[in-house]
Amino acid sequence: MNTSPFVDEYVSFLNGFLRDDAKTLDVVFDCSSGATGPIMEALREKGKRKKEKREWAILNGQPDGNFPNHAPDPLHAGSLRALQKSVVSNGADIGVIFDADGDRVFFVDDKGRFVDPDVVAYLLLWSLRPNRFVTDAKDGWLVRRQSLDFTRDESLLGAKRIAGKTGHYAMKHAMRKNGAEFGCERSGHYYFKNFFYCDSGIMAAVAVLNALARLPYALSEFVDLLPETYRSPEINVPVSSSIAPAGLFAHIERTYKKDAKAISKIDGIAMDFADPDWWFNVRLSNTESLVRLNVEARDKATYDAQLKKLTTVLKRGIK
Template sequence: MTKRSRADVDAIVKAYDIRGLVATQLDAELARDAGASFAVLMGKEGAEKICVGHDMRDSSPALAAAFARGAATAGMDVVMLGLTGTDEMYYVSGVWDCPGAMFTASHNPASYNGIKLCRAGAKPVSRDTGLAAIADDLVAGGLAAADNPGTISRADVLADYGTYLRGLVDLEGIRPLTVAVDAGNGMAGLTVPAVFTGLPITIKPLYFELDGSFPNHEANPLDPKNLVDLQNHVKQTGADIGLAFDGDADRCFVVDNNGDPVSPSAVTAMVAKNYLAKYPGATIIHNLICSKTVPEIIADNGGTAVRTRVGHSYIKATMAEENAVFGGEHSAHYYFREFFNADSGLLAALHVISVLGHADRPMDQLAGEFDRYAASGEINSRLESAEAQKQRTDAVLEAFADRTESVDRLDGVTVQLTGTPAWFSLRPSNTEPLLRLNVEAPTKEACDALTEEILAVIRG
């Protein structure tokens, strides 16, 4: 293994994955060493093989192959899954009960790549539960090759993955639906047809060609500009619903029959209500950026809502601790007990299709039930240092001190304002030099005014 500076390693080993610029921060040599370190770590826990998948980015196949070589050199057998959605890798990790690695930078631009890691059973690996140890190895170097190197083999699990997902959702008797899908040139172009096969669904595809350069728009549907093509596509095709996926297809965004976005909070509340009909009194997770609508709907339907910080590793851990049946994030990550507590964009899509397909109302009417407040969406301000982010956050807290009912510091700060349901959250990104703002208020006018006031302090 190659020795590296602590600063270089800490720049790419994030809270719950490894992510950086290809070649300058993340290259084949680092991927190889990360594979060796991960293999040693998992070997100590009894693992005998690792599954490795990758997305359609130009850099992904070579990085995944280097990781596999490193893991095999360290004595671990490796099964290469080839082109894979992240949740497809989780499926393999869960069903085969083996650790996994996925090469993707999700929604980040083409110049980035990364590694998402999990333990056997798709259990999360975060900075606190393994990534810090891998970072230490990347800094120190010196891991020796095993006396008995592992093997590298290949497997195609796409059809089995699709069958598995369909078996988790009540799709019996759904009415025929026309579904517009924007794959964003990402992995959904491969996985959506495999998952939807055999259902009474007519797919209206958009950007299904796998292309890691993202020639049409970034594969980040959280940014409203990247939903515009799908919104138009829904209206042009007369689709009953529109679905948009990020680059590795582990997130799903919904557009109604009029082409209007359905917030991830509304989707979380919708699926939560459906789960509570099946599991009365169950626990459901939501992160601190979700709308207040989510815990309200959960309570209205007899469930227990548990609030958690942002990030898939944290959500997955809380899912297991609380034995929750379902969890949702504002960023359109959705987690399922039946799916190893892992997140799946395609499984979320099937649940929404089940709700719509069994209803006698269009999507806009269904979604309206779960839309009680106005939200800003996530607004990012670029601040290069942690100190700058803290200074701006403190300045906002000072500006709102006379209107603050409470401040929660579970993840950044969440401020509940006095005498109103309105609240806002400020938190640093775990992957980029950004301070993220979310605002919610009873009306759009109040939300817009509050957002403008906070941004003036942050960017002033």
């Protein structure tokens, strides 16, 4: 079957969302030898046909299921290396890396530094200005409070945040149910009402380029302006497939309840604390025999101490 008419139509659809000033950014894309390569090549060529200055370099654009240059997961050790080097050596404005099937996307700034997904989500909230948006339980203060002053539970951007569960179905369902225009997960999934409520790495990349074109400074400068917190990666703890989650979460709640200022059980258990200022989320993986843990704190001492304690509490609850 000749699929080129469908590709052309899809590329035209995507190009329609790209602002004119975003089309002149110097960008390096890494398609991870996956599905996005042919689409990004076509999107770049469409700009050339219109005689626009589209300075896009594409790495690993040829689909290859052997993944000869790096792992299909951008977060796998070493996967970002070529992109970071190319961004710095070419003086690019931003680097973009898709996972192999294109539903996740991650970014590096003009200095080649990995950009935390919370920062990406905040940038998109600032640019898209949705009335409502959905997040999962792992998104941090920057996204949840939409403020550069984390001591205040007051939104700077004014969007109504709807807390949802992790996962494709749950996020789309929450967006439709609540009339949300945007959704984000810390795992690099971004959902758009104008993309059929689906997650799309390419659509998210287009939205980030549009946002970057509107900033009065470089992406690295934007990142450096944001308040610093201490944020864990998602920590995975192996558990038995027969674990009783209700018992585990009850054990955690009993341990911390008297000090918590807020408790959420939408996805596992999440608890916020005021003194010292920190929060955590513990949930079961949807796909593996793992408990997943996320922690954020205002200072390193609190982060180190609370992460150590919570890990101990968690392991005791698993036994």
